[in-house]
Amino acid sequence: MNRFLKRLFELSQADARLVVGLMSGTSLDGLDIALCRFTGCGLATCVEVLHAATFPYSEDFKQDLRSVFSKREVDLEKVTLLNAKIGEVHGDQILRALKDWGVDPSAVNFIASHGQTIYHAPKRFHGLTTYPNATLQIGDGDHIAFKTGIITISDFRQKHLAAGAEGAPLALYGDYILFSSSSENRVLLNIGGISNFTYLPALQSGGIICSDIGPGNTMIDLLTKKYFNIPFDDGGQIAARGKVCRKLLAELIAHPFFHEPLPKTTGPELFNTNYLEAAIINSGSTGLAAEDLITTVTQFTAEAIAKGIKEGCNAPSLAIYASGGGSHNQYLINSLRQLLPQCKIDRFESLGVSADAKEAVLFAVLANETVCGSKVDTGAGPAVTMGKISLPD
Template identity: 55%
Template structure:
């Protein structure tokens, strides 16, 4: 009887270990850089035990950002560029992993698995493309074989495809990590991630009627306005928004899209919440000439108000806690808006429950890799009960 090849033997050995060291990678729609989180896991499912050992965000340079933006959220694009970037991003992420491990003085052989989200370039659920005969779809690039070969570490990637194949929309995948790491039988909790897109998980104490859904534009429109009018990548601390005035008519126009009335769970992306979306809303609201700071203030209020309305009107029950992660957790304008609009709700960040607010998404994909290795599909409401990820071997 033939024996397992060495990669399968190594994979089997990893699954049998009492603890596994997994690197989680996240590169979001903001294109700030690559989040790298080294995590220690034991157990799986609701018995998962987790520790964040190291975390760093290595920034992308402007030239790379511009290359990705040529294909990002574009209905028509250069297929050769997509093909080249698929390999280029995988190679870049491998180099960044090696840089981080060397900086920390870690031996590559200490890492069991790399979990790579890749770089989303297009997300198109059926609700957005409108073609009933076509499926939900999403595309992340950054070839994991390049990561595995260059680092010598087994790499798990392409997590979103199984979710779609099983009937989901491929996002948000925060559901699985939030339920396993963020549930608390003592309180009703919302875990809110404000990245390029804002998504949340409603975790009632009894774990009934859990909801995980995108709720709005997150930072994507704020960041675009900061780049266009202030030559800044984002509104650090919400200072620009705080210096402006919210244009109420424009805010109403931004909130008028049918997406906000659709039932959860639902997903969205910069394919919808784009500069064209903002420009059309400005025209409807007669707000084409407002000050740049007022625009940033209004876009920031748009992000916050979409969250507030969902919390108030789309969940069954009252939250005790609203715990934030992602870049928006550091935006004081948005955080203060949430606190004012949701009196009686504790608004803090996920650090308070041991989940680094900046590293949370990278941690999530490390957890999904741990589940792919050792878990069984977790049933959460009507969400697809699947294990996600594709395996790439070094050689």
């Protein structure tokens, strides 16, 4: 038997496993790396996050990613080259993280790599009747495995698609395993490039839902880059200086996406500069100050999130735990508190896991299930085991 396959079999029976989880999101700002110790699987899973950090991408690398990200027409050679390059870059960043943490790579049992999403194409978007739902993440797992010498599990979203779903959001599975509560109706809200949530009713009584609900930071970041040459609105300070343009806000929230039933998926393929420019023209809102544009788009983000939570969560009381870059935007969070006065809104850290590490941890959970669990049946998505296994040699 191949020694790595034998090792996987042994790990499936082991008392504990040491796993590196990776996440690179639609913000394209860097790689989140979390080193986790797992015991158990399924609803008996226990995880201890030993180390976590974000390793920023160089500006040149970001530009490379932007050249193929969320575009219908791209240079196919560049996509091919980046598939290998991202794998190598992520491998280097993993080795750097382990060195910083004083951890020998040989002590790590496997890596869980999300890869880099470059295009999301559910059938609702592409409208081509002879083609299925699709999504594409690049950053080849074999390159990571070879560079690090560590078994790598990657490309998790394709099994979700193969089972008839849309490939996103996958947070449902890890949220269900790690954060279900017997006493509290929980909403786990992630405000990344796109906003999504998992609703976990108390006592796991059914009615679990996980869905994208609209933009997160994507459109805000585009505006701060364009007008202020900064990557994001730190703490929502710019939004706090401006005024909401109600005509533009109404046009932004009028898109048919917000009338589609949950669950659903979306991405920067919809919520982008073209979306904003069309809304500005259609609402007769040309000539707005930069601060007012950012305030309005931030308020739009808050209202899209609140709308989705109101539609998807039918409990009288909710505890919302916010993660992702948008959870640091105080203007956005304050707007959510005003729109959802009946809800408790808290930082995700109160559940015992760093908000910034959450998504990397959730993919480590999926890899742990691949090795020692079974297909995860939440009742709210396909019951499947996800991830492709790459061996180091």
